[in-house]
Amino acid sequence: MPDTTAPTTESSEANVDAVVIGAGMTGLMAAWTLTRLVKRVCVLESKSRPGGLVATTHYDGFLLEHGPFTILAKSPAFRRLLEYASQDLEIVTADPRAKARRFVLQHGKLVGIHGRAGPLTTRLYGLGAKARLLRGLLWSRPGPAEETNIFEAVSRRFGTAFATWAVDPLIRGIVTGDCRKLSLQAFFPAAGRHDAQVRSPFLAIVAARRRAAPAGKTLEQLDAIFPPRHCERLAKLRRELISFRDGLAALPTWLASQLDTPVRYATHATSITRSASEYVVTYTCRSSSDSAEAATGTVRAPALIITTPASVTARLLQPLCPDAASPLVSISHASLVVVHLGFESGQLTRLPHGFGFLVPTVEPAEPLLGTLFASRTFSHHAPQGHELLRVFLGQGTDRRLLEETDDQLVARAHDAIAEILGVTGPPVVTHVDRFSETIPLYELGHLERIAELSEKVAPLKGLVLAGSYRDGVSVSDRVAAGFAAALECAGIGEPSQSRNS
Ligand SMILES: Cc1cc2nc3c(=O)[nH]c(=O)nc-3n(C[C@H](O)[C@H](O)[C@H](O)COP(=O)(O)OP(=O)(O)OC[C@H]3O[C@@H](n4cnc5c(N)ncnc54)[C@H](O)[C@@H]3O)c2cc1C
Numbered sequence: 271m272p273d274t275t276a277p278t279t280e281s282s283e284a285n286v287d288a289v290v291i292g293a294g295m296t297g298l299m300a301a302w303t304l305t306r307l308v309k310r311v312c313v314l315e316s317k318s319r320p321g322g323l324v325a326t327t328h329y330d331g332f333l334l335e336h337g338p339f340t341i342l343a344k345s346p347a348f349r350r351l352l353e354y355a356s357q358d359l360e361i362v363t364a365d366p367r368a369k370a371r372r373f374v375l376q377h378g379k380l381v382g383i384h385g386r387a388g389p390l391t392t393r394l395y396g397l398g399a400k401a402r403l404l405r406g407l408l409w410s411r412p413g414p415a416e417e418t419n420i421f422e423a424v425s426r427r428f429g430t431a432f433a434t435w436a437v438d439p440l441i442r443g444i445v446t447g448d449c450r451k452l453s454l455q456a457f458f459p460a461a462g463r464h465d466a467q468v469r470s471p472f473l474a475i476v477a478a479r480r481r482a483a484p485a486g487k488t489l490e491q492l493d494a495i496f497p498p499r500h501c502e503r504l505a506k507l508r509r510e511l512i513s514f515r516d517g518l519a520a521l522p523t524w525l526a527s528q529l530d531t532p533v534r535y536a537t538h539a540t541s542i543t544r545s546a547s548e549y550v551v552t553y554t555c556r557s558s559s560d561s562a563e564a565a566t567g568t569v570r571a572p573a574l575i576i577t578t579p580a581s582v583t584a585r586l587l588q589p590l591c592p593d594a595a596s597p598l599v600s601i602s603h604a605s606l607v608v609v610h611l612g613f614e615s616g617q618l619t620r621l622p623h624g625f626g627f628l629v630p631t632v633e634p635a636e637p638l639l640g641t642l643f644a645s646r647t648f649s650h651h652a653p654q655g656h657e658l659l660r661v662f663l664g665q666g667t668d669r670r671l672l673e674e675t676d677d678q679l680v681a682r683a684h685d686a687i688a689e690i691l692g693v694t695g696p697p698v699v700t701h702v703d704r705f706s707e708t709i710p711l712y713e714l715g716h717l718e719r720i721a722e723l724s725e726k727v728a729p730l731k732g733l734v735l736a737g738s739y740r741d742g743v744s745v746s747d748r749v750a751a752g753f754a755a756a757l758e759c760a761g762i763g764e765p766s767q768s769r770n771s
Pocket of ligand 1: 291292293294295296297314315316317320321322323324336337338339340341342537538539540577578579582608705708709736737738743744745746748
Protein backbone atom coordinates (compact mmCIF):
# COMPACT_ATOMS: atom_id res chain seq x y z
CA MET A 271 0.00 0.00 0.00
CA PRO A 272 1.48 3.41 -0.90
CA ASP A 273 2.41 5.70 1.97
CA THR A 274 -0.20 8.42 1.49
CA THR A 275 0.83 10.42 4.55
CA ALA A 276 4.46 11.31 3.83
CA PRO A 277 5.02 15.08 4.18
CA THR A 278 6.84 15.74 0.93
CA THR A 279 6.27 19.49 0.89
CA GLU A 280 6.35 22.21 3.55
CA SER A 281 2.74 21.64 4.27
CA SER A 282 1.21 18.32 3.18
CA GLU A 283 -2.25 16.98 3.79
CA ALA A 284 -3.57 13.42 3.75
CA ASN A 285 -6.76 11.52 4.41
CA VAL A 286 -6.83 8.15 6.15
CA ASP A 287 -9.39 6.02 8.01
CA ALA A 288 -7.75 6.26 11.43
CA VAL A 289 -4.85 8.09 13.06
CA VAL A 290 -2.95 6.79 16.07
CA ILE A 291 -0.75 9.24 17.99
CA GLY A 292 2.17 7.52 19.72
CA ALA A 293 4.00 4.30 18.76
CA GLY A 294 4.55 2.93 22.27
CA MET A 295 3.07 -0.50 23.08
CA THR A 296 -0.47 0.93 23.33
CA GLY A 297 -0.33 2.77 20.00
CA LEU A 298 1.32 -0.09 18.13
CA MET A 299 -1.18 -2.67 19.38
CA ALA A 300 -4.03 -0.29 18.51
CA ALA A 301 -2.59 0.27 15.01
CA TRP A 302 -1.97 -3.45 14.39
CA THR A 303 -5.57 -4.22 15.37
CA LEU A 304 -6.89 -1.34 13.23
CA THR A 305 -5.03 -2.59 10.14
CA ARG A 306 -7.39 -5.61 10.29
CA LEU A 307 -10.51 -3.45 10.64
CA VAL A 308 -10.03 -0.43 8.37
CA LYS A 309 -7.99 0.28 5.23
CA ARG A 310 -5.61 3.16 5.91
CA VAL A 311 -4.02 3.71 9.32
CA CYS A 312 -1.49 6.44 10.03
CA VAL A 313 0.72 6.29 13.15
CA LEU A 314 2.54 9.46 14.23
CA GLU A 315 5.50 9.05 16.59
CA SER A 316 7.72 11.89 17.81
CA LYS A 317 10.76 9.66 18.47
CA SER A 318 12.81 8.06 15.72
CA ARG A 319 12.03 4.49 16.85
CA PRO A 320 9.04 2.42 17.99
CA GLY A 321 8.32 1.31 21.57
CA GLY A 322 7.99 4.52 23.60
CA LEU A 323 9.21 3.59 27.08
CA VAL A 324 10.29 0.15 25.86
CA ALA A 325 13.91 0.54 24.77
CA THR A 326 16.92 -1.82 24.75
CA THR A 327 20.58 -1.23 23.94
CA HIS A 328 23.64 -3.49 23.92
CA TYR A 329 26.91 -2.23 25.38
CA ASP A 330 30.16 -4.13 25.84
CA GLY A 331 28.39 -7.48 26.24
CA PHE A 332 25.71 -6.05 28.57
CA LEU A 333 22.05 -5.85 27.55
CA LEU A 334 20.49 -2.71 29.01
CA GLU A 335 16.72 -2.36 29.30
CA HIS A 336 16.03 1.36 29.53
CA GLY A 337 12.33 1.06 30.42
CA PRO A 338 10.44 -2.07 31.41
CA PHE A 339 12.60 -5.05 32.34
CA THR A 340 10.21 -7.98 32.01
CA ILE A 341 6.53 -8.63 31.28
CA LEU A 342 4.01 -10.80 33.08
CA ALA A 343 1.79 -12.20 30.32
CA LYS A 344 -1.43 -11.63 32.23
CA SER A 345 -3.80 -10.16 29.61
CA PRO A 346 -5.31 -12.35 26.86
CA ALA A 347 -4.47 -9.66 24.30
CA PHE A 348 -0.78 -9.74 25.27
CA ARG A 349 -0.71 -13.56 25.12
CA ARG A 350 -2.30 -13.47 21.66
CA LEU A 351 0.29 -10.91 20.54
CA LEU A 352 2.99 -13.31 21.82
CA GLU A 353 1.49 -16.18 19.82
CA TYR A 354 2.04 -14.18 16.65
CA ALA A 355 5.36 -12.54 17.54
CA SER A 356 6.92 -15.80 18.76
CA GLN A 357 6.96 -17.07 15.16
CA ASP A 358 9.79 -14.56 14.59
CA LEU A 359 11.15 -13.71 18.05
CA GLU A 360 12.82 -15.93 20.64
CA ILE A 361 11.00 -15.62 23.95
CA VAL A 362 13.10 -16.01 27.09
CA THR A 363 11.74 -16.56 30.62
CA ALA A 364 13.21 -15.51 33.94
CA ASP A 365 15.54 -17.98 35.65
CA PRO A 366 13.18 -19.91 37.97
CA ARG A 367 15.62 -19.57 40.91
CA ALA A 368 15.61 -15.81 40.49
CA LYS A 369 11.89 -15.45 39.79
CA ALA A 370 10.77 -17.11 43.01
CA ARG A 371 13.31 -15.39 45.29
CA ARG A 372 12.57 -11.83 46.26
CA PHE A 373 13.93 -9.75 49.10
CA VAL A 374 12.85 -6.80 51.20
CA LEU A 375 15.28 -4.45 52.92
CA GLN A 376 14.71 -4.48 56.68
CA HIS A 377 17.06 -2.71 59.09
CA GLY A 378 19.68 -2.56 56.33
CA LYS A 379 19.62 -6.33 55.64
CA LEU A 380 17.94 -8.41 52.91
CA VAL A 381 15.13 -10.61 54.20
CA GLY A 382 13.55 -13.16 51.83
CA ILE A 383 9.87 -13.38 50.90
CA HIS A 384 10.16 -16.28 48.49
CA GLY A 385 7.55 -18.02 46.37
CA ARG A 386 3.80 -18.19 46.92
CA ALA A 387 4.13 -19.19 50.59
CA GLY A 388 6.60 -16.34 51.15
CA PRO A 389 4.21 -14.09 53.10
CA LEU A 390 3.59 -16.94 55.60
CA THR A 391 7.18 -18.15 55.91
CA THR A 392 9.17 -14.89 55.76
CA ARG A 393 11.15 -13.55 58.72
CA LEU A 394 9.95 -10.02 57.94
CA TYR A 395 7.32 -10.23 60.69
CA GLY A 396 6.50 -12.56 63.57
CA LEU A 397 4.07 -15.36 64.29
CA GLY A 398 1.30 -13.01 65.47
CA ALA A 399 1.38 -11.16 62.13
CA LYS A 400 1.35 -14.46 60.22
CA ALA A 401 -1.65 -15.69 62.24
CA ARG A 402 -3.38 -12.37 61.45
CA LEU A 403 -2.63 -12.83 57.74
CA LEU A 404 -3.91 -16.41 57.79
CA ARG A 405 -7.09 -15.38 59.61
CA GLY A 406 -7.68 -12.63 57.04
CA LEU A 407 -7.23 -15.10 54.21
CA LEU A 408 -9.85 -17.41 55.69
CA TRP A 409 -12.35 -14.81 56.86
CA SER A 410 -12.21 -11.01 56.85
CA ARG A 411 -14.46 -7.98 56.65
CA PRO A 412 -15.36 -6.77 53.12
CA GLY A 413 -14.54 -3.17 52.33
CA PRO A 414 -16.74 -0.26 51.28
CA ALA A 415 -18.01 0.04 47.70
CA GLU A 416 -16.30 3.42 47.22
CA GLU A 417 -12.57 3.93 46.48
CA THR A 418 -10.19 2.85 49.25
CA ASN A 419 -6.42 3.19 49.47
CA ILE A 420 -4.44 -0.03 49.01
CA PHE A 421 -2.73 0.15 52.42
CA GLU A 422 -6.02 0.56 54.26
CA ALA A 423 -7.69 -2.34 52.41
CA VAL A 424 -4.75 -4.72 52.93
CA SER A 425 -4.33 -3.76 56.62
CA ARG A 426 -8.04 -4.26 57.30
CA ARG A 427 -8.02 -7.70 55.71
CA PHE A 428 -4.57 -9.07 56.53
CA GLY A 429 -2.98 -6.88 59.22
CA THR A 430 -0.61 -3.92 59.25
CA ALA A 431 2.63 -5.95 59.26
CA PHE A 432 1.80 -7.64 55.94
CA ALA A 433 0.74 -4.29 54.43
CA THR A 434 3.92 -2.55 55.68
CA TRP A 435 6.56 -5.17 54.83
CA ALA A 436 5.11 -7.03 51.83
CA VAL A 437 2.58 -4.88 49.97
CA ASP A 438 4.03 -1.39 50.45
CA PRO A 439 7.46 -2.28 48.93
CA LEU A 440 5.80 -4.23 46.12
CA ILE A 441 3.72 -1.20 45.08
CA ARG A 442 6.78 1.06 45.33
CA GLY A 443 8.52 -1.43 43.04
CA ILE A 444 5.72 -1.37 40.47
CA VAL A 445 4.81 2.33 40.28
CA THR A 446 7.15 4.01 42.80
CA GLY A 447 3.96 5.27 44.46
CA ASP A 448 2.78 5.35 48.08
CA CYS A 449 0.12 2.68 48.63
CA ARG A 450 -1.41 4.89 51.33
CA LYS A 451 -2.50 7.26 48.53
CA LEU A 452 -3.16 4.84 45.65
CA SER A 453 -6.68 3.67 44.86
CA LEU A 454 -7.24 -0.10 45.15
CA GLN A 455 -10.20 0.08 42.76
CA ALA A 456 -8.32 2.06 40.08
CA PHE A 457 -5.03 0.17 40.37
CA PHE A 458 -6.37 -3.38 40.83
CA PRO A 459 -10.01 -3.27 39.59
CA ALA A 460 -10.63 -7.01 40.15
CA ALA A 461 -9.20 -6.91 43.69
CA GLY A 462 -11.35 -3.83 44.38
CA ARG A 463 -14.49 -5.69 43.32
CA HIS A 464 -13.55 -8.70 45.43
CA ASP A 465 -12.76 -6.54 48.43
CA ALA A 466 -16.30 -5.18 48.44
CA GLN A 467 -17.92 -8.62 48.08
CA VAL A 468 -15.81 -11.48 49.39
CA ARG A 469 -15.61 -12.64 53.03
CA SER A 470 -13.12 -15.46 52.51
CA PRO A 471 -10.34 -14.54 50.04
CA PHE A 472 -9.02 -18.13 50.35
CA LEU A 473 -12.33 -19.71 49.27
CA ALA A 474 -12.68 -17.13 46.49
CA ILE A 475 -9.22 -18.08 45.14
CA VAL A 476 -10.03 -21.82 45.30
CA ALA A 477 -13.38 -21.27 43.53
CA ALA A 478 -11.75 -19.14 40.83
CA ARG A 479 -9.10 -21.85 40.19
CA ARG A 480 -11.77 -24.57 39.88
CA ARG A 481 -13.93 -22.57 37.48
CA ALA A 482 -12.83 -22.89 33.89
CA ALA A 483 -11.90 -19.41 32.67
CA PRO A 484 -14.96 -18.06 30.84
CA ALA A 485 -14.43 -17.48 27.13
CA GLY A 486 -15.40 -13.82 27.59
CA LYS A 487 -16.08 -11.15 25.03
CA THR A 488 -12.44 -10.10 24.72
CA LEU A 489 -11.41 -13.62 23.75
CA GLU A 490 -14.17 -13.84 21.16
CA GLN A 491 -13.05 -10.52 19.70
CA LEU A 492 -9.41 -11.60 19.74
CA ASP A 493 -10.32 -14.87 18.01
CA ALA A 494 -12.22 -12.97 15.32
CA ILE A 495 -9.40 -10.50 14.61
CA PHE A 496 -6.29 -12.52 15.42
CA PRO A 497 -7.25 -16.23 15.07
CA PRO A 498 -5.40 -18.35 17.68
CA ARG A 499 -2.15 -19.96 16.58
CA HIS A 500 -2.24 -22.75 19.20
CA CYS A 501 1.29 -22.40 20.49
CA GLU A 502 1.45 -25.05 23.23
CA ARG A 503 4.50 -23.61 24.94
CA LEU A 504 2.82 -20.23 25.22
CA ALA A 505 -0.07 -21.61 27.24
CA LYS A 506 2.48 -22.27 29.99
CA LEU A 507 3.83 -18.72 29.92
CA ARG A 508 0.85 -17.24 31.72
CA ARG A 509 2.65 -16.94 35.05
CA GLU A 510 6.16 -16.46 33.66
CA LEU A 511 8.19 -13.28 33.56
CA ILE A 512 9.13 -12.98 29.94
CA SER A 513 11.48 -11.10 27.67
CA PHE A 514 13.14 -11.74 24.28
CA ARG A 515 16.65 -12.90 23.40
CA ASP A 516 17.49 -9.42 22.02
CA GLY A 517 15.62 -7.57 24.77
CA LEU A 518 12.11 -6.19 25.09
CA ALA A 519 12.52 -3.66 22.28
CA ALA A 520 12.30 -6.60 19.84
CA LEU A 521 8.55 -6.69 20.45
CA PRO A 522 7.62 -3.12 19.38
CA THR A 523 10.06 -3.41 16.47
CA TRP A 524 8.24 -6.57 15.36
CA LEU A 525 4.82 -4.94 15.85
CA ALA A 526 5.83 -1.89 13.81
CA SER A 527 6.98 -4.23 11.00
CA GLN A 528 3.48 -5.77 10.85
CA LEU A 529 1.77 -2.48 9.91
CA ASP A 530 0.73 -1.96 6.27
CA THR A 531 1.91 1.66 6.34
CA PRO A 532 5.20 2.49 8.09
CA VAL A 533 5.05 4.51 11.32
CA ARG A 534 5.77 8.22 10.70
CA TYR A 535 8.81 8.59 12.97
CA ALA A 536 10.25 11.94 14.11
CA THR A 537 6.73 13.28 13.62
CA HIS A 538 5.38 15.31 16.47
CA ALA A 539 1.61 15.87 16.69
CA THR A 540 1.09 19.49 17.72
CA SER A 541 -2.68 20.08 17.70
CA ILE A 542 -6.02 18.53 16.88
CA THR A 543 -9.06 20.27 15.47
CA ARG A 544 -12.26 19.02 13.90
CA SER A 545 -13.70 19.80 10.51
CA ALA A 546 -17.07 18.32 9.57
CA SER A 547 -16.92 14.82 11.06
CA GLU A 548 -13.14 14.45 10.69
CA TYR A 549 -10.25 15.02 13.07
CA VAL A 550 -7.45 17.13 11.67
CA VAL A 551 -4.10 16.37 13.30
CA THR A 552 -1.34 18.89 12.66
CA TYR A 553 2.24 17.71 13.04
CA THR A 554 5.81 18.78 12.53
CA CYS A 555 8.25 16.33 11.05
CA ARG A 556 12.05 16.36 11.08
CA SER A 557 13.78 14.38 8.36
CA SER A 558 16.54 13.38 10.82
CA SER A 559 16.85 13.83 14.57
CA ASP A 560 19.61 16.46 14.23
CA SER A 561 17.90 18.27 11.37
CA ALA A 562 16.80 21.79 12.25
CA GLU A 563 14.36 21.93 9.36
CA ALA A 564 10.88 20.74 10.19
CA ALA A 565 8.12 20.19 7.67
CA THR A 566 4.56 20.66 8.81
CA GLY A 567 1.58 18.69 7.69
CA THR A 568 -1.90 17.57 8.55
CA VAL A 569 -3.61 14.24 8.44
CA ARG A 570 -7.40 13.88 8.55
CA ALA A 571 -9.44 10.90 9.68
CA PRO A 572 -12.87 10.15 11.14
CA ALA A 573 -11.23 8.08 13.90
CA LEU A 574 -8.39 9.03 16.24
CA ILE A 575 -6.61 7.22 19.08
CA ILE A 576 -4.36 9.25 21.37
CA THR A 577 -1.87 7.20 23.42
CA THR A 578 0.40 10.01 24.62
CA PRO A 579 1.02 10.78 28.32
CA ALA A 580 -1.66 12.81 30.15
CA SER A 581 0.07 16.20 29.95
CA VAL A 582 0.71 15.88 26.18
CA THR A 583 -2.86 14.69 25.62
CA ALA A 584 -4.20 17.72 27.53
CA ARG A 585 -2.19 20.06 25.27
CA LEU A 586 -3.25 18.27 22.08
CA LEU A 587 -6.92 18.42 23.05
CA GLN A 588 -6.81 22.10 24.05
CA PRO A 589 -8.34 23.49 20.81
CA LEU A 590 -10.86 20.67 20.51
CA CYS A 591 -11.97 20.05 24.07
CA PRO A 592 -10.38 22.44 26.59
CA ASP A 593 -12.48 20.96 29.43
CA ALA A 594 -10.57 17.66 29.15
CA ALA A 595 -7.41 19.33 30.43
CA SER A 596 -8.51 19.60 34.04
CA PRO A 597 -8.96 15.86 34.81
CA LEU A 598 -5.86 15.01 32.76
CA VAL A 599 -3.47 17.43 34.44
CA SER A 600 -4.76 16.55 37.92
CA ILE A 601 -3.29 13.03 37.60
CA SER A 602 0.01 12.90 39.55
CA HIS A 603 3.04 11.26 37.95
CA ALA A 604 6.10 9.78 39.65
CA SER A 605 9.63 10.66 38.53
CA LEU A 606 12.53 8.27 38.97
CA VAL A 607 16.09 7.45 38.01
CA VAL A 608 17.35 4.01 37.01
CA VAL A 609 21.10 3.50 37.38
CA HIS A 610 22.57 0.46 35.58
CA LEU A 611 25.71 -0.84 37.27
CA GLY A 612 27.82 -3.62 35.73
CA PHE A 613 30.38 -5.42 37.92
CA GLU A 614 32.78 -8.32 37.71
CA SER A 615 31.06 -11.16 39.58
CA GLY A 616 33.75 -11.26 42.28
CA GLN A 617 33.03 -7.63 43.19
CA LEU A 618 29.57 -8.49 44.61
CA THR A 619 30.37 -10.54 47.68
CA ARG A 620 26.81 -10.71 49.02
CA LEU A 621 24.68 -10.87 45.85
CA PRO A 622 22.06 -13.58 46.44
CA HIS A 623 20.26 -15.56 43.75
CA GLY A 624 17.02 -13.73 43.23
CA PHE A 625 14.99 -11.22 41.26
CA GLY A 626 15.99 -8.28 43.41
CA PHE A 627 15.08 -6.38 46.55
CA LEU A 628 12.57 -3.68 47.40
CA VAL A 629 12.64 -0.99 50.05
CA PRO A 630 9.53 -0.35 52.17
CA THR A 631 8.52 3.23 53.03
CA VAL A 632 9.37 2.66 56.73
CA GLU A 633 12.99 1.71 55.95
CA PRO A 634 15.23 4.82 56.12
CA ALA A 635 17.05 4.34 52.78
CA GLU A 636 15.64 7.20 50.67
CA PRO A 637 15.93 7.71 47.72
CA LEU A 638 16.65 3.98 47.17
CA LEU A 639 13.45 2.22 45.99
CA GLY A 640 14.98 -1.14 45.18
CA THR A 641 17.41 -3.03 42.95
CA LEU A 642 16.82 -5.60 40.25
CA PHE A 643 19.42 -8.34 39.85
CA ALA A 644 19.15 -8.16 36.04
CA SER A 645 21.73 -10.78 35.11
CA ARG A 646 20.53 -13.19 37.80
CA THR A 647 17.06 -13.02 36.21
CA PHE A 648 18.27 -13.16 32.59
CA SER A 649 21.85 -14.45 32.47
CA HIS A 650 22.46 -13.07 28.95
CA HIS A 651 22.07 -9.49 30.24
CA ALA A 652 25.74 -9.53 31.32
CA PRO A 653 28.84 -11.11 29.75
CA GLN A 654 30.38 -14.23 31.31
CA GLY A 655 31.92 -13.47 34.73
CA HIS A 656 29.91 -10.27 35.20
CA GLU A 657 26.68 -9.13 36.85
CA LEU A 658 24.28 -6.34 35.96
CA LEU A 659 22.16 -4.47 38.53
CA ARG A 660 19.40 -1.91 37.97
CA VAL A 661 19.20 0.45 40.93
CA PHE A 662 15.95 2.45 41.27
CA LEU A 663 16.10 5.88 42.91
CA GLY A 664 13.08 8.13 43.42
CA GLN A 665 11.06 10.29 45.76
CA GLY A 666 7.54 10.01 44.36
CA THR A 667 6.52 13.14 42.50
CA ASP A 668 9.64 15.07 43.62
CA ARG A 669 11.83 15.73 40.54
CA ARG A 670 14.93 17.17 42.23
CA LEU A 671 16.94 13.96 41.94
CA LEU A 672 16.74 14.17 38.14
CA GLU A 673 18.75 17.39 38.20
CA GLU A 674 21.85 15.66 39.59
CA THR A 675 24.65 14.76 37.17
CA ASP A 676 25.20 11.20 35.97
CA ASP A 677 28.33 10.93 38.16
CA GLN A 678 26.38 12.03 41.24
CA LEU A 679 23.57 9.54 40.53
CA VAL A 680 26.00 6.68 39.90
CA ALA A 681 27.74 7.50 43.20
CA ARG A 682 24.40 7.61 45.02
CA ALA A 683 23.32 4.25 43.60
CA HIS A 684 26.70 2.67 44.33
CA ASP A 685 26.77 3.96 47.93
CA ALA A 686 23.16 2.88 48.52
CA ILE A 687 23.81 -0.78 47.63
CA ALA A 688 27.48 -1.13 48.62
CA GLU A 689 26.90 -2.41 52.17
CA ILE A 690 23.77 -4.41 51.31
CA LEU A 691 25.34 -6.42 48.46
CA GLY A 692 28.95 -6.36 49.66
CA VAL A 693 30.26 -4.32 46.72
CA THR A 694 34.03 -4.03 46.39
CA GLY A 695 35.41 -1.46 43.97
CA PRO A 696 33.85 0.68 41.27
CA PRO A 697 31.48 -0.66 38.58
CA VAL A 698 32.94 -1.58 35.18
CA VAL A 699 29.89 -0.24 33.31
CA THR A 700 27.44 2.51 34.28
CA HIS A 701 24.45 4.09 32.61
CA VAL A 702 21.76 6.48 33.92
CA ASP A 703 18.13 6.75 32.71
CA ARG A 704 15.96 9.62 33.97
CA PHE A 705 12.15 9.50 33.92
CA SER A 706 10.53 12.85 34.52
CA GLU A 707 6.86 12.69 35.59
CA THR A 708 6.55 9.41 33.72
CA ILE A 709 4.60 6.90 35.80
CA PRO A 710 0.92 7.81 36.28
CA LEU A 711 -0.22 7.37 39.87
CA TYR A 712 -3.79 6.14 40.22
CA GLU A 713 -4.41 7.98 43.48
CA LEU A 714 -7.69 8.17 45.42
CA GLY A 715 -10.26 9.96 43.25
CA HIS A 716 -8.72 8.50 40.06
CA LEU A 717 -11.91 6.75 38.95
CA GLU A 718 -13.82 10.01 39.30
CA ARG A 719 -11.19 11.87 37.27
CA ILE A 720 -11.35 9.24 34.50
CA ALA A 721 -15.18 9.30 34.53
CA GLU A 722 -15.09 13.11 34.22
CA LEU A 723 -12.61 12.84 31.34
CA SER A 724 -14.78 10.26 29.54
CA GLU A 725 -17.82 12.49 29.96
CA LYS A 726 -16.01 15.52 28.53
CA VAL A 727 -14.87 13.70 25.39
CA ALA A 728 -18.03 11.59 24.93
CA PRO A 729 -19.54 13.98 22.32
CA LEU A 730 -16.39 13.55 20.18
CA LYS A 731 -17.36 10.43 18.26
CA GLY A 732 -14.47 8.36 16.93
CA LEU A 733 -11.99 9.79 19.48
CA VAL A 734 -10.46 7.34 21.95
CA LEU A 735 -8.07 8.33 24.75
CA ALA A 736 -5.86 5.36 25.59
CA GLY A 737 -2.78 6.65 27.48
CA SER A 738 -1.33 4.77 30.43
CA TYR A 739 -3.09 7.15 32.86
CA ARG A 740 -6.02 4.72 32.55
CA ASP A 741 -6.58 0.93 32.38
CA GLY A 742 -3.25 -0.11 33.91
CA VAL A 743 0.44 0.70 33.52
CA SER A 744 2.05 -2.68 32.83
CA VAL A 745 2.99 -3.56 29.26
CA SER A 746 0.45 -6.38 29.33
CA ASP A 747 -2.27 -3.87 30.36
CA ARG A 748 -1.14 -1.43 27.68
CA VAL A 749 -1.45 -4.08 24.95
CA ALA A 750 -4.97 -4.90 26.20
CA ALA A 751 -5.80 -1.16 26.22
CA GLY A 752 -4.50 -0.74 22.66
CA PHE A 753 -6.62 -3.63 21.44
CA ALA A 754 -9.75 -2.30 23.19
CA ALA A 755 -9.10 1.24 21.88
CA ALA A 756 -8.95 -0.03 18.29
CA LEU A 757 -12.26 -1.87 18.66
CA GLU A 758 -13.89 1.20 20.18
CA CYS A 759 -12.47 3.45 17.49
CA ALA A 760 -13.79 1.13 14.76
CA GLY A 761 -17.19 1.19 16.46
CA ILE A 762 -17.21 -2.46 17.59
CA GLY A 763 -15.96 -2.23 21.16
CA GLU A 764 -17.37 -0.87 24.37
CA PRO A 765 -16.80 2.82 25.11
CA SER A 766 -13.85 3.19 27.47
CA GLN A 767 -16.07 4.58 30.25
CA SER A 768 -17.99 1.32 30.56
CA ARG A 769 -14.79 -0.72 30.23
CA ASN A 770 -13.49 1.10 33.30
CA SER A 771 -16.56 0.71 35.45
C1 LIG B 1 11.50 2.72 34.46
C2 LIG B 1 10.25 1.96 34.10
C3 LIG B 1 10.21 0.60 34.31
C4 LIG B 1 9.07 -0.12 33.97
N1 LIG B 1 9.08 -1.46 34.16
C5 LIG B 1 8.04 -2.20 33.72
C6 LIG B 1 8.14 -3.61 33.73
O1 LIG B 1 9.16 -4.19 34.13
N2 LIG B 1 7.07 -4.32 33.26
C7 LIG B 1 5.94 -3.72 32.77
O2 LIG B 1 5.01 -4.43 32.36
N3 LIG B 1 5.83 -2.37 32.73
C8 LIG B 1 6.86 -1.59 33.17
N4 LIG B 1 6.81 -0.23 33.08
C9 LIG B 1 5.58 0.41 32.54
C10 LIG B 1 5.51 0.33 31.01
O3 LIG B 1 6.79 0.38 30.45
C11 LIG B 1 4.69 1.51 30.44
O4 LIG B 1 3.49 1.72 31.16
C12 LIG B 1 4.34 1.25 28.97
O5 LIG B 1 5.50 0.94 28.22
C13 LIG B 1 3.64 2.49 28.41
O6 LIG B 1 3.30 2.26 27.05
P1 LIG B 1 2.43 3.34 26.27
O7 LIG B 1 2.45 2.98 24.84
O8 LIG B 1 1.10 3.48 26.91
O9 LIG B 1 3.16 4.73 26.52
P2 LIG B 1 4.58 5.22 25.98
O10 LIG B 1 5.54 4.10 25.94
O11 LIG B 1 4.93 6.42 26.80
O12 LIG B 1 4.27 5.65 24.48
C14 LIG B 1 3.73 6.89 24.13
C15 LIG B 1 4.39 7.31 22.83
O13 LIG B 1 3.85 8.57 22.41
C16 LIG B 1 4.90 9.31 21.81
N5 LIG B 1 4.53 10.72 21.82
C17 LIG B 1 4.46 11.57 22.88
N6 LIG B 1 4.06 12.79 22.47
C18 LIG B 1 3.85 12.71 21.13
C19 LIG B 1 3.41 13.64 20.14
N7 LIG B 1 3.08 14.90 20.47
N8 LIG B 1 3.31 13.22 18.86
C20 LIG B 1 3.63 11.94 18.51
N9 LIG B 1 4.04 11.02 19.42
C21 LIG B 1 4.15 11.40 20.70
C22 LIG B 1 6.10 8.99 22.69
O14 LIG B 1 7.33 9.29 22.05
C23 LIG B 1 5.89 7.51 22.95
O15 LIG B 1 6.55 6.73 21.98
C24 LIG B 1 7.93 0.54 33.42
C25 LIG B 1 7.97 1.93 33.23
C26 LIG B 1 9.12 2.63 33.55
C27 LIG B 1 9.17 4.11 33.31
